[in-house]
Amino acid sequence: MIKNFVLCVLIFNSLILFSQIKRVNIDSVIKADNYKVYKNISYGPDKKNTLDLWIADSKSKSPFVIYIHGGGFGSGSKNAAYTKNNFKRLKRLLKNNISFATINYTFKNNDDFLFSSFNDAKRALQFLRFNSEKYNLLKDKVALMGASAGATSSLWIGLQDDMSDQNSSDPILRESTKVSCIIGMAAAHSLNLNRWKNMANVDLAYLKSIFEKYLGKMDTEKWMKRSFDENYISEVDFFEKMDANDPPIFIFNPGKNRKPKNIADFHHNPLHAKVLKERADSLKIKNVVYAPRIGIIDKSGQGVVDFITENLN
Numbered sequence: 001m002i003k004n005f006v007l008c009v010l011i012f013n014s015l016i017l018f019s020q021i022k023r024v025n026i027d028s029v030i031k032a033d034n035y036k037v038y039k040n041i042s043y044g045p046d047k048k049n050t051l052d053l054w055i056a057d058s059k060s061k062s063p064f065v066i067y068i069h070g071g072g073f074g075s076g077s078k079n080a081a082y083t084k085n086n087f088k089r090l091k092r093l094l095k096n097n098i099s100f101a102t103i104n105y106t107f108k109n110n111d112d113f114l115f116s117s118f119n120d121a122k123r124a125l126q127f128l129r130f131n132s133e134k135y136n137l138l139k140d141k142v143a144l145m146g147a148s149a150g151a152t153s154s155l156w157i158g159l160q161d162d163m164s165d166q167n168s169s170d171p172i173l174r175e176s177t178k179v180s181c182i183i184g185m186a187a188a189h190s191l192n193l194n195r196w197k198n199m200a201n202v203d204l205a206y207l208k209s210i211f212e213k214y215l216g217k218m219d220t221e222k223w224m225k226r227s228f229d230e231n232y233i234s235e236v237d238f239f240e241k242m243d244a245n246d247p248p249i250f251i252f253n254p255g256k257n258r259k260p261k262n263i264a265d266f267h268h269n270p271l272h273a274k275v276l277k278e279r280a281d282s283l284k285i286k287n288v289v290y291a292p293r294i295g296i297i298d299k300s301g302q303g304v305v306d307f308i309t310e311n312l313n
Contacts, residue, residue: 035094038135043103043127044120051103051124052078053135056094061132063141063180063312064099066125070148070186071107072214072264073117078102080147092305098312099137101128105153110219113226114191114236121153122163126175141312142179145304148267151184152191158182159238159246181311183250183304186268189275190239193227199271200260207266214263242279248286250307251276257294270294 036055043049056062069080081090081102090100105120125142132139144154157163163177189195197207211227212220226232234240253273260266270291277296280287288298288307302310 043124046106046120048104048106049120049123050078051101051128052081053128054090054094054100055135056097056099058097058136061136061138062097062099063138063143064101064128065093065143065145065308065312066121066128067100067102068105068121068144068146068150068153069102070146070150072267073108073114073149075107076149078104089305093308096305096309096313098308099135108218110222113218113223117149118153118156121150122157122177123172125157125177125179126164126172129175130172139175140180143181143183143308143312144179145183145308146187147185148187148264151187152267154182154184155187155249156191156236156238158249160241179247181248181250181308183308185252186255187251187253187272187276188267189272189279191236192233192239194233195237195239195275196266199275200266200269202259210260210263210266239275239279242283242285244283244285246280246283246285248288248307248311249276249280250302250304251287251289251291252304253291255293270296 036057038053038055040050041053043051053064067078067081069076069078071080079102080086081100093100101124103121103124105124106116108114109116121144125144128135128137129139129142131137144158146152146154157177158179159182160177164175165173168174189199193207193211197204208224212224215223251273253268253270255265255268255270257270258265260269270293273289273291273296274294277287277289279285280289288300288302289296290298
């Protein structure tokens with residue numbers, strides 16, 4: 001058990017560490033290592049609809065990863081991919097002939113709460129598929145990877161049936177949203193808050209008090225009511241939409257199992273990983289899950305880059 005725990009710590013140190021503040025000087029790296037990079041590509045109408053795309057040095061088309069940053073759907077940027085350890089991971093992917101995109105997206109708002117964030121991430125995926133010839137990408141070999149809010153967006157897209165709109169006048173939205181694998185760091189198993197309540201064994205009043213603080217300056221009456229409405233829940237609860245045809249998932253939730261003090265505590269609780277693993281196992285969905293604080297350590301010892309490489313090649 002000690003050996004496995006040490007292994008898990010090593011994997012954690014080699015994973016995407018999202019809290020680091022030191023950034024790589026990207027312009028100097030590009031100049032020194034001669035990577036082919038497209039910066040600030042516009043993928044949609046909003047000024048935040050931009051992405052950076054790193055192209056693998058391959059004569060043939062390459063699989064690709066889309067990274068979705070965290071920040072509680074209210075902060076952060078695509079530059080989260082450029083922390084020191086994250087950038088090491090990016091370079092390893094490129095060496096394995098896997099291209100890499102990191103995206104900006106719009107944040108939660110009073111009109112549709114989280115759906116702007118979700119739909120931006122979905123559009124970024126469809127945009128890169130639509131432009132796969134231009135960027136020499138394999139459109140049927142795609143991984144979604146995210147941290148915290150980005151992990152939830154990745155799961156929301158990847159665990160649903162294809163959300164392409166074949167009747168859309170926008171050809172980008174006709175592209176498939178199905179992916180080859182999903183990587184979630186500090187991921188939630190659902191956005192049905194009743195599931196969170198049951199998972200953490202807290203009462204409804206306590207849950208609502210935490211959620212109301214998270215809403216902040218938003219229309220709290222509107223979103224407190226809607227977030228517990230069955231129709232809204234059916235739109236955000238990807239957990240119920242999981243089925244045996246879903247792609248492999250990699251989940252790493254290093255947080256503590258404690259009574260949540262805020263929405264971040266709730267979202268990062270390792271019990272989310274436990275619930276996702278149980279669901280994936282029951283559906284025979286391939287999964288690699290780590291939640292060391294509650295004793296979940298995948299016996300494979302597989303890390304993120306190896307997981308992505310295995311499922312994209």
